[in-house]
Amino acid sequence: MIKFNDKQEELTLVCLTEVNDKPYVVDADLSTSFISEDKKIYMVIKKDNKCLKTKIRNAFKKFVSTNKFNINVDVDSFLVFFDKCGCKKDAIEAIYESIAFETFDKVSYKKILNQMK
Numbered sequence: 001m002i003k004f005n006d007k008q009e010e011l012t013l014v015c016l017t018e019v020n021d022k023p024y025v026v027d028a029d030l031s032t033s034f035i036s037e038d039k040k041i042y043m044v045i046k047k048d049n050k051c052l053k054t055k056i057r058n059a060f061k062k063f064v065s066t067n068k069f070n071i072n073v074d075v076d077s078f079l080v081f082f083d084k085c086g087c088k089k090d091a092i093e094a095i096y097e098s099i100a101f102e103t104f105d106k107v108s109y110k111k112i113l114n115q116m117k
Contacts (some may be wrong), residue, residue, distance in 0.1 A: 015077040018041040
């Protein structure tokens with residue numbers, strides 16, 4: 001889990017490939033400030049997206065910069081999706097590049113670096 005510890009309220013950003021009765025979602029090109037009851041925001045990424053690395057990088061930048069809450073990113077949910085579509089390394093690099101390094105907690109930072117190897 002990547003944590004952004006500069007806000008009081010917390011939300012968790014989770015990767016989805018399908019929307020099944022999830023109350024609030026954001027696709028890979030948009031940002032949102034909706035809060036679901038379970039304090040999660042689900043980012044929907046379609047497997048057939050072209051330029052996935054660029055879209056993920058831009059979505060993370062936009063989402064984190066425009067949201068008013070402390071964002072926890074469920075890295076595992078993204079890694080599972082990226083592994084399935086065969087683009088894990090590119091996608092991890094996109095996440096890594098899109099978020100300022102000083103915002104990572106040490107455990108998450110090391111996890112991402114290890115996944116990139």
